[in-house]
Amino acid sequence: MSLWSFEPEWIHLPQGRLLWCPALFRDMADGWFEHLEAEVPWQQHRLRLFGKTHDEPRLSCWMGELPYRYSGRVRQPVPWTPTVRAIRERVVQICEQDFNGVLLNLYRDGRDSMGWHADNEPELGRNPLIASVSLGAPRRFLLRHCHDGQRRQLVLGHGSLLVMAGEMQHHWQHALPKTAAATGRRINLTFRTVIHS
Known part of the structure; x- marks a missing residue:
């Protein structure tokens, strides 16, 4: 059963679609944030680019039921924490999709970022549904x-949900750029x- 208190509206893009709910989890967001900071075993991963090894510009954790390969490495899952399990249950019901893993990223300040990429790893299937x-x-x-360079921008705030669906991961890339502005x-x-398989 869906937990929507409204009829969700999809944003249809060329070769993909988005669902953006800016304040869907606003009432739970403060508590979730506090618990995740304490519960999640955050790690500083290393990334090899152009023959050199660098610290990834964020902390992260792969959590769930199966290993996952991304950025050229296989990440072994850590068990669900109570808070992540509770958030997963809400997102599974909302999206009507049985998510079995989650990539968590902690951005410590505006210098932490995520470069351009698509979530198109083979083990995610043909047209993966990604709920953020x-x-x-x-x-x-x-x-x-990826083909004509057109761009879109959203500001993802406290308690928001963004769902990428359809052919998004084949035709669009996404990024979270650095910012010089003071940010928490x-x-x-x-x-x-x-x-x-």
């Missing part, structure tokens, strides 16, 4: 079409369904 919950400081979220800490959870 944002908590904490608002940040700009950018989208660009932000936690993002991107729920996904990993399929292993």
Whole structure:
């Protein structure tokens, strides 16, 4: 059964669609943020680019039921924490999708970021549904079409839900750019369904 208190409206883009709910989890967001900061075993991962190894510009954690390969490495899952499990249950009911993993990112300030990429790993299937919950400081979220370069921008705020569906991951990339503006800490959870043959 869906938990929507309204009829959701999808934003239809060329070769993809988005559902953006700016304040869907506003009432739970403060408590979730506080618990996630304390519960999640945040890690500083290393990334190899152009022959050099760098610290990823954020802290992260892969949580769920199956390993997941991204950024050229296989991440082994840590068990669900109570708060992440509760958030997952809400998102599963809302999206009517049985997510079995979540990538959590902690952005400590405006210098932490995520570069251009698509969530198009083979183990996510043909047209994956990616559900993103944002908590904490608002940040700009950018989208660009892979073929014609057109762009979109959203500001993902405290308690928001963004769902990317359809062919989004084949034709669009997304990023969370650095910002020189003073900004606080932000936690993002991107729920996904990993399929292993």
